[in-house]
Amino acid sequence: MDGSVEARVSGEVSPPGLKHGGRKRLQRLSWLLASGAIISVIVLAVTWQHVAQPDRPPFETVPVGRGDVIRQVAATGTVNPELTIIVGSYVSGPITEIRCDYNTVVKAGQVCATIDPRSYQTAVNQDSANLSVANAQLKKDKANLDYARLNYERNSRLIGSQAVSQDTVDIARSLADQAEAQVALDEATIEQRKAELSAALINLDYTNIRSPVDGVVVSRNVSQGQTVAASFQTPTLFLIATDLTRMQVDTNISESDIGAIRTGEAVAFSVDAFPDRTFRGKVKQVRQSPQTVQNVVTFDAVVSIDNGDLALKPGMTASLIITTDHETDVLRVPNQALRFEPKDALVNRTVSQPFDTNGTHIWVERNGEFSAIPAKPGISDGSYTAIDEGNLQAGDRVVVAQRLPSADASASFRFLRW
Numbered sequence: 001m002d003g004s005v006e007a008r009v010s011g012e013v014s015p016p017g018l019k020h021g022g023r024k025r026l027q028r029l030s031w032l033l034a035s036g037a038i039i040s041v042i043v044l045a046v047t048w049q050h051v052a053q054p055d056r057p058p059f060e061t062v063p064v065g066r067g068d069v070i071r072q073v074a075a076t077g078t079v080n081p082e083l084t085i086i087v088g089s090y091v092s093g094p095i096t097e098i099r100c101d102y103n104t105v106v107k108a109g110q111v112c113a114t115i116d117p118r119s120y121q122t123a124v125n126q127d128s129a130n131l132s133v134a135n136a137q138l139k140k141d142k143a144n145l146d147y148a149r150l151n152y153e154r155n156s157r158l159i160g161s162q163a164v165s166q167d168t169v170d171i172a173r174s175l176a177d178q179a180e181a182q183v184a185l186d187e188a189t190i191e192q193r194k195a196e197l198s199a200a201l202i203n204l205d206y207t208n209i210r211s212p213v214d215g216v217v218v219s220r221n222v223s224q225g226q227t228v229a230a231s232f233q234t235p236t237l238f239l240i241a242t243d244l245t246r247m248q249v250d251t252n253i254s255e256s257d258i259g260a261i262r263t264g265e266a267v268a269f270s271v272d273a274f275p276d277r278t279f280r281g282k283v284k285q286v287r288q289s290p291q292t293v294q295n296v297v298t299f300d301a302v303v304s305i306d307n308g309d310l311a312l313k314p315g316m317t318a319s320l321i322i323t324t325d326h327e328t329d330v331l332r333v334p335n336q337a338l339r340f341e342p343k344d345a346l347v348n349r350t351v352s353q354p355f356d357t358n359g360t361h362i363w364v365e366r367n368g369e370f371s372a373i374p375a376k377p378g379i380s381d382g383s384y385t386a387i388d389e390g391n392l393q394a395g396d397r398v399v400v401a402q403r404l405p406s407a408d409a410s411a412s413f414r415f416l417r418w
Helices: 002-052 118-161 166-206 335-339
Strands: 059-063 065-081 084-088 094-099 111-115 208-210 215-220 236-241 246-254 268-269 274-293 296-306 317-334 362-364 369-379 384-390 397-402 415-417
Touching: 065 384, 065 397, 111 236, 118 166, 166 208, 246 274, 246 317, 246 362, 268 296, 317 335, 317 369, 317 397, 335 362, 335 384, 335 397, 335 415
Parallel strands: 369 415
Antiparallel strands: 059 397, 065 246, 065 317, 084 236, 094 111, 111 208, 215 236, 246 296, 268 274, 268 317, 274 296, 317 384, 362 369, 362 397, 369 384
8 A cells, every 4th residue: 555655656746847857858949949040041141142242352453544644843932023123222311201102103213212411412512612622723723834834934045145044944944843743633633522522412312212123112111200321231221023013933842853843834823812713834944053951952943923913912922833744645554553562472473474573564454364564654643654665555454452352262363473
């Protein structure tokens, strides 16, 4: 009876245990099915992406085209009149009158300012009086000369009759010679007095500050009542530009670019006052004297420009573009194509055809293969380079850059050196 009870108890306990283990197996099976579904979706997505978007080639190519290549040099400079005259003063004194101001149009000889002339007029009067005194002295001494000559001639006649002594004759001759010398001295004194008077008149005229040329006053450095001192150097009173319709740009060219600059080359430039306007001119002069500032060597160049509408003002800063060479409708490639070199891993080194690695070459795609073709580059505008010689044609695709491809992708591309 006890055994049957134990058996019955065991039979009643076993089914619940078996039911709990089945649930665990069912949960594990569900997780496995879910994981498999996720992996399948990922595999399908990757496969679809691989089919829909095949691997990009590990390089970038662009087609060779034709076009213009313009080589240019950039520089900055200052707008100035072609000729600027410094008007100064040779004499000292207070300014009594100002007749010219900024932007005054003047003619040659026109009085722009006046220095007090009174002291210079006094000097003229004094020198004029000295000249009059010298003329009077000359007249007096000429009369003395005439008398001395007559006296000598008379005594010379009397010596024959022994009416006078030889000593008297000698004295008369000496007096005549002295009178003649005095007249010569008076004549020289008169010339001296004339020169002094002329200098005084010039200084008097210098009190009128005149414009030496036709032009426009661009600067005035003096005011009425100001005292001008010209003792050591000529003070600058006015700056006069001869013709503001003809201007020039004074610019500095780097020594690395100066070799390409020639007179007559076209120049385009702009100024901050007119940012949307392009002014044009030509290189007028390239100066040989170098300018060295902080070990930087530059050369001065002068650009001639037309300023008929007077838009440009002296002192403006100009940003210049100088066209040094220009080729029209030429075969050209991007500058990156001249610098490109493939990674060693992508180069097929089994090609037996010779290739000069020291020469300039361009990598070209033809029929799925990539060849390094020798080429002779021409001028460059910074973005494109003209090809003067080489086995290139419009439409050829040249390599300009290389990506980082996978090992499988890179294995299908061959770079051939020719």
